[in-house]
Amino acid sequence: MARIVGGMTSSHIPAIGNAIAGELFEDPYWKPFFDGYPAARAWLDKVRPDVAIVIYNDHGLNFFLDKMPTFAIGAAASYRNDDEGWGLKPLPPYPGDPELSWHLINALVNDEFDICSCQEMLVDHGFTVPMSLFWPDRVGMTVRTIPVAVNTVQHPLPTPARCFKLGQAIGRAVESYGRDLKVVVVGTGGLSHQLDGQRAGFINKDFDLMCMEKIVSDPEALTRYSIHDLVRLAGAQGAELILWLIMRGALGGTVTKVHSHYHIPISNTGAGLLVLENAA
Amino acid sequence: MARIVGGMTSSHIPAIGNAIAGELFEDPYWKPFFDGYPAARAWLDKVRPDVAIVIYNDHGLNFFLDKMPTFAIGAAASYRNDDEGWGLKPLPPYPGDPELSWHLINALVNDEFDICSCQEMLVDHGFTVPMSLFWPDRVGMTVRTIPVAVNTVQHPLPTPARCFKLGQAIGRAVESYGRDLKVVVVGTGGLSHQLDGQRAGFINKDFDLMCMEKIVSDPEALTRYSIHDLVRLAGAQGAELILWLIMRGALGGTVTKVHSHYHIPISNTGAGLLVLENAA
Amino acid sequence: MASPTRPEPIPGTVIFDGEQAMKGYALNKMCYSFNEARNREAFLADEEAYCARYGLNDAQKAAIRNRNALELLAAGGNIYYLAKFVGMLGLNVQDIGAQQTGMTVEDFKAKLKAAGN
Amino acid sequence: MASPTRPEPIPGTVIFDGEQAMKGYALNKMCYSFNEARNREAFLADEEAYCARYGLNDAQKAAIRNRNALELLAAGGNIYYLAKFVGMLGLNVQDIGAQQTGMTVEDFKAKLKAAGN
Ligand SMILES: [Fe+3]
Ligand SMILES: [Fe+3]
Structure with missing residues (x-):
């Protein structure tokens, strides 16, 4: 039976992708950020998950406002990125696991989640940046991926409570999968940041640190915030906490x-990294 | 306050559109079908709804398998059709009501329905055929439209129970809208039919007549069927009963x-037409 | 909730689910393209080249060549996208129904009429 | 459940909701097109023609002409699509943050750094 061995979180902002491309790992500005990741990669080397379910939001690459799904799940054999308008270079395509994707989609729709299924899907920095941080070795990488894209572009966004329930349903769906697989779930984005408006540059360290604690020990407390609360407390893009x-x-x-x-x-952005091991 | 004054059902198959284009109203094959509609139009003339929420499924015009939403709601100022691959002629665009569309989308997402919002949306025969049957006078037509597209193309389809709950949530959402509007909800498609496979041409009159009764007096009984039950009892396309x-x-x-x-x-196809008045 | 166990097959009926959707993706994508008149023209001008452009496999190409609905379904085709292909050829769902059931169109129509009794 | 009542505005923050989405549709659609290099080239070759092709209104055209993020937001722009426009011009989110807050880029960066203390 498939099993969720753990979860991870990471910021996914494009600037990280640029810093990786520029190999700024020892740069004084970037070093304190990158120094968080070796421990996460060491855990992955030990656990060796077969599949990563990557929860992210598309930032206007694969989805436009003509068809903006709340929850979209990739069901492709592989996923590629694109230049996103500012000339990002193509990365090797990420292998998918369409059989598990369809198992998830079947189970979730049956469980009353109204999924948009995607048999072709471009993945943007929200997906690729955490993948590059956790699996920098694209030659040796053996993990297969399932992208789960959540609307954080256009309000109404799904409520924190609904998102937590989706996660619980994903958990049940994985546990019901017949194959013997180790699955890790990656929650990307956050923490506090705001890109737009006169409040651009808003960061809320206290709120971020509270989230880093509560997401581990008492996530239900975070589901009691409204989206509007999250925008107010964590900035317009801080609503990515739902991921x-x-x-x-x-x-x-x-x-x-x-x-x-x-x-x-x-x-x-305030960057938060967590590695959580699931109780066996 | 907005109010749902009633609901209607109608088949939406393309052949009806062709028969309308050919003005076959007195043709011996078509007359028994078209003769059902004057009474429905008389009711609409009396009630004069401001908005029609049209529940239909896209048959491969606006949505492809790269982005297949379970529930999609139009939020455009108008909606046009297209030739669908077999040269249908363009109809005058249907006026939308984007303000009410957004009210519905906000209320439904807040109510834990995972809607795909569509600010541009081509509507196919699933939408246009019932509109032509109920509002044949496109010059005098004053009703505005909100298309709600439901995946019946690719399994998993939403369960009958989930669909009934979506309807209930649409009902609550309309009732909470501040403007004084009369709204009619159109359930299109069905009844029993199967287009594909060696079982093509399957029709189940007894099941259809049972549905015509139960949908009025005991719709919850119909929500106890699975999608697989509906395919078995009503044919592959008979699953449109969820609409x-x-x-x-x-x-x-x-x-x-x-x-x-x-x-x-x-x-x-077995064609069922109903006009239901909502209790005041 | 567990993924539902696969229910009893329904004779003569292919459920277009994820498995079929994966198998038929290229074929269905090609048929979806027929929504646009210029794509229909391009197909009719050079069928083989058009099929190759969409990456159809041999079974899909043969089914297209044969205008055979059951073969198209077996190759992963979805009836709604296939309808654009057959519609372009001037066939309607009753012609296709007759083809799939091995009946004449007249007999197929008579069978449907009899369902009303 | 009733539609949620509109909550208190958040100063300096435009919630990109249905109202904004309706207002900004043409502008955002144009910016979305910048995902493709050939569209960026077409825009840069003739900005006015490109804006006209997407049906931008006068406020949107002026905001594009002025490379002004606050004006673009006020005209219904969504930050994620706008990012493709400003990215094409070689600006990043810190340049845009400085512009929107009326600070120098150095001061804007210093303010962010101070948030860590
Ligand atoms: Fe983000
Ligand atoms: Fe239909």
Whole structure:
């Protein structure tokens, strides 16, 4: 039977992708951020998951406002990125696991989640940046991927409570899959940041640190915020916390914190990294 | 306050559109079908709804398998059709009501329905055929439209129970809208038919007549079928009954049957027409 | 909730699910393209080249060549996208129904009419 | 459930909701097109013609002409699609943050750094 072995969180901002491309790992601005990741990769080397379910939001590459799904799940054999308008270079395509994708889609629709299924799907920095951070070795990488895209572009966004429930349903769906697989769930984005408006550059360290704690020990507390609360407390893009809540919902009630790292700022963002091991 | 004044059902198969284009109203094959509609139009002339929420499925015009939403709602100022691959002629665009569309989308997402919002949306025969039957006078037509597209193309389809709940949520959402509007909900498609496979041409009159009864008096009984049950009992395309269940869910518990008409066959299909008045 | 166990097959009926959708993706994508008149013209001008452009496999190409609905379904075709292909050829769902059931169109229509009794 | 009542505005923050989405549709559609290099080239070759092709209104055209993020937001622009426009011009989110807050880029960066203390 398939099993969710753990969950991880990471910021996914494009500036990280540029810093990786520029190999700025020892750069004084970037070093305190990148230094959080070796411990996460060491955990992955130990656990060796077969599949990563990556919860992210598309930032206007694969989805436009003519068809803006709340929850979209990739069901392709592979996923490629694109230049996103600012000339990003193509990465090797990410292998998918369409059989598990369809199992998830079947189980979730049957469980009253109104999924948009995507048999072709471009993945943007929201997906590729965490993948590059956790699996920098694209030659040796053996993990297959399932992208789960959540609307954080256009309000109404799904409520934090709904997102946590989606995560729980993903957890049940994985557990019901007949194949013997180790699955890790990656919650990307966040923490506090705001790109637009006169409040651009808003960061809320206290709120971020509270989220880093609560997401581990009491995620339900975070589901009581409204989207509007999250925008107010974490900035317009800080609402990406809902992506973490989906990850956390997919894990069991009790998790072990393997690793945690927080750094301000990278570009306009408070960056939070967590590695959580699921209770066996 | 907005109010759902009633609901209607109608088949939506392309052959009807061709028969309308050919003005076959007195043709011996078509007359028994078309004769059902004057009574429905008389009711509409009396009630004069401001908005029609049209529940239909796209048959491969606006949505492809790269982005296949379970529930999609139009939020455009107008909607046009297209030739669908077999040269249908363009109809005058249908006026939308984007303000009410957004009210519905906000309320439904807040109510944990995972809607795909569509600010541009081509509407196919699933939408245009019932519109032409109920509002043949496109010059004098004053009703605005909101298309609600439901995946019946690719399994998993949403369950009958989920569809009924979506209808109930649409009902609550309309009732909470501040403007004084009369809204009618149109459930299109069905009844039994199967286009594909060695079982093509399957029709189940007994099941159709049972549905015509139960959808009025005991719709919850129909929500206990699985999609697989519907395919077995009503044919592969008979699963479109879920569109009727959304319509019925949007009405109150008690409705009055104003008009009912059933005819076999039109093309490959059992055609059911209902006009239901919502309890005040 | 567990993924539902696969229910009893329904004779003569292919459920277009994820498995079929994966198998038929290229074929269905080609048929979806027929929504646009210029794509229909391009297909009719050079069928083989058009099929190759969409990456159809041999079974799909043969089914297209044969205008055979059951073969198209077996190759992963979805009836709604296939309808654009057959519609372009001037066939309607009753012609296709007759083809799939091995009946004449007249007999197929008579069978449907009889369902009303 | 009733539609949620509109909550208190958040100063300096435009919620990109249905109202904004309707207002900004043409502008955002144009910016979305910049995902493709040939569209960026077409825009840069003749900005006015490109804006006209997408049906931008006068406020949107002026905001594009002025490379002004606050004007673009006020005209219904969504930050994620706008990012493709400003990215094409070689600006990043810190340049745009400085512009929107009326600060120098250095001061804007310093403010972000200070948030970590
Ligand atoms: Fe993001
Ligand atoms: Fe239909």
